[in-house]
Amino acid sequence: MAVELAKQGSIIYAQGYGYADLSDCLPTQSDTPFQLASITKTFTAAAILQQQSTGVLDLDTPVLTYLPAYPFDPRITVRMLLNQISGLADYLNDYALFPQTATWVVQGVTEQTVLTAIAQAPLQFTPGSEYQYSDSNYFVLACILEAVTSETYSDYLSMKILGPLGLTHTSTTQPLAAALPYDVSAIAYPVEAQILAPSSRFGVWSDVQGLASFDAALFAGQVLPDAQFMEMVTPPSTPTSPYAMGWFRGTLLNRPLAWHTGGLPGVAAFNGLFLDDGFSVTILMNAVPSNAITDFAQQVVQAICASPTAC
DSSP: OEEEEEETTEEEEEEEOSEEETTTTEEOOTTOOEEOGGGHHHHHHHHHHHHHHTTSOOTTSBHHHHOTTSOOOTTOBHHHHHTTOSOOOOTTTOTTTOTTHHHHHHHOOOHHHHHHHHHHSOOSSOTTSOOOOOHHHHHHHHHHHHHHHSSOHHHHHIIIIIHHHTOTTOBSSOOTTOOOOEEOSSSSSOEEOOOOOGGGSOOOEEOHHHHHHHHHHHHTTSSSOHHHHHHHTOOOTTTTOSBOSSSEEEEETTEEEEEEEEEETTEEEEEEEETTTOEEEEEEESSSOGGGHHHHHHHHHHHHTTSTTTO
8 A cells, every 4th residue: 555645746644555566575665656547537537628628629519529430329428428427338347238348358459349339338317317427438538538639548648747747657557666456355365466458448557646746736727727627626516416527526524625536456546635725645555445445545534634734
């Protein structure tokens, strides 16, 4: 595990615990990169909003306009994808509709194959009428980004976000020194978990400092104009939803908090940003059930922020 507490990019605490690689007994450091899993969605949303700010893309335009080769329902807009209210079934978790996913995540798959499957699957509800978290929404967003920029997702992030912000320990490929994932769910000892095929999903790797710096840059208006950042962290009023754009939105200690978690086999990640003063907490783990990390993160924040002057 690696933990970092920061305020507007200034490190308050950074520490690694345990092992990044059990076979070589390599300890986790504060600069050890981990898979971010679904925290990648925050980067994807930022990239899409950058394209909105330059006028290349409009959030209320149908997805079909940007990906005309695929049979998406014409009612689904880019904004609905961002807010997780499109009705698209989750290609990574709905095995009844996507039985081929088990093969995709092991052997790899083309973007075209995934897009076709997502577009052809029956909608879960009328677009724009309900909230339902679906990895399909952000897979499609990443493909839209590639379509409107003529760049790969990886190249765009490198050129427009990671490079300009100096996030040298954040990347879309697995770094050599990255923490390996370990399965501890149903056995008495950790076993190295399989890393999913990169082509089956869009993913980012980072250390805790990289995420803290990204949070600080967003908060300071270095990635998006202030008005756009506020749009990014504000859920839609209709339908009622906890999900904004690449962030969940809630309160903790009576303060506004934007946050996201990530979970894969052997991976659990949490990134939270207080919107009143830019205090952030990042926790990355490689051997814990992903559904436990939110509670743990809240306990960390509550313990640290017990004093009004602490964070």
